[in-house]
Amino acid sequence: MSLIRYQPLEPMAWPSLERWSNLRDDLNSLLELPFWSSFSRHGQLFGGWSPALDLYQDKDNIVAVVELPGMRKEDIEISLHDGTLTISGERKSETSNGEKAERTERYIGRFRRSITLPTRVDANKIGATYRDGIVTVTLPKAEEAKPKQIEVK
Amino acid sequence: MNTLVRENRDTERAQSEQFIAPSASVVEAGDGYTLEVEMPGVNKDGLEISVENNELTIVGRRSRPGVEGKLIHRESRSENYRRAFELDPSIDADKITAKIDQGVVTLTLPKAEHVKPRKIAVS
Numbered sequence: 692m693s694l695i696r697y698q699p700l701e702p703m704a705w706p707s708l709e710r711w712s713n714l715r716d717d718l719n720s721l722l723e724l725p726f727w728s729s730f731s732r733h734g735q736l737f738g739g740w741s742p743a744l745d746l747y748q749d750k751d752n753i754v755a756v757v758e759l760p761g762m763r764k765e766d767i768e769i770s771l772h773d774g775t776l777t778i779s780g781e782r783k784s785e786t787s788n789g790e791k792a793e794r795t796e797r798y799i800g801r802f803r804r805s806i807t808l809p810t811r812v813d814a815n816k817i818g819a820t821y822r823d824g825i826v827t828v829t830l831p832k833a834e835e836a837k838p839k840q841i842e843v844k
Numbered sequence: 845m846n847t848l849v850r851e852n853r854d855t856e857r858a859q860s861e862q863f864i865a866p867s868a869s870v871v872e873a874g875d876g877y878t879l880e881v882e883m884p885g886v887n888k889d890g891l892e893i894s895v896e897n898n899e900l901t902i903v904g905r906r907s908r909p910g911v912e913g914k915l916i917h918r919e920s921r922s923e924n925y926r927r928a929f930e931l932d933p934s935i936d937a938d939k940i941t942a943k944i945d946q947g948v949v950t951l952t953l954p955k956a957e958h959v960k961p962r963k964i965a966v967s
Contacts (some may be wrong), residue, residue, distance in 0.1 A: 695857060707935060709848050733897040743919040743921070744914050744919050744920075745915060745917060745918050746910075746915070746918075747911045747912070747913035747915055747916065748913050748914055748916050749912050749913030749914065752912070752913065753909050753910070753913075756911060756920070758884035758885070758920055758947070759884065759947075760882040760884040760946060760948045761880070761946055761947060761948035762946060789869045790872065790873045790878075791871065791872045791873075792869065792870070792871050792872075793870040793877070794868065794873065795869050796868055796869055797867050797868070797869040797880060807949050809916065815940070821946070823884065823885055823907070823946065823947050823949065824882070824883070824885065824886075824946040824947015825884050825885055826949060840928060
């Protein structure tokens with residue numbers, strides 16, 4: 692068995708990441724051959740769409756914030772199962788005939804994100820809003836999961 | 845004549861502010877281009893679009909709704925968005941229009957009248 696030295700992650704510096712994104716663009720342009728274009732056009736060659744998800748917690752609620760730009764509200768599905776929150780949906784293509792895609796980085800198609808919640812929540816009181824391309828799901832904690840102050844008598 | 849709305853990556857950034865490059869799509873229709881840029885968290889007030897020396901620059905500043913509580917898991921980035929494109933000479937820069945809806949900026953870039961395809965009637 693070999694031991695690998697622990698290497699703390701460097702804080703992410705944007706310039707280096709940008710180089711990667713440029714590299715990806717370059718790769719994409721290399722791949723603009725008929726066979727590959729059907730993959731790269733839909734982004735599936737690079738793993739599809741995994742929307743960024745943030746989770747907040749205070750004493751009463753857990754709040755999930757997901758970046759989903761350009762969706763129709765009715766195409767976003769939110770479900771809770773066994774303490775796992777799932778946000779899924781489909782972004783539909785709006786390109787009509789006679790138009791030619793010159794550059795396609797926006798993902799079209801189905802996506803799915805799941806996250807295990809740190810505490811139990813009350814499934815009947817979940818609320819969600821969609822604004823500026825961001826879905827905010829508010830999940831009130833179940834009574835038994837809320838912190839309790841025990842009074843000393 | 846097949847040049848698209850080309851991305852300008854070499855733009856020297858005078859500002860020290862760090863930006864991230866948003867995803868974009870360019871579609872060409874007969875009489876112009878449509879450019880869509882994803883900027884979740886940006887609304888109309890945070891959007892700055894400018895054209896200078898044939899370069900189109902889009903800057904989006906996030907106005908995140910404050911969420912109560914402690915952040916316990918994070919995947920989003922806090923930097924604002926910025927991306928620049930070199931405009932094809934066929935585009936009429938004075939007629940560019942933009943709108944933002946649910947975090948997607950849509951720019952309509954019409955071609956100048958003189959470059960639009962036109963049918964010549966045979967008499």
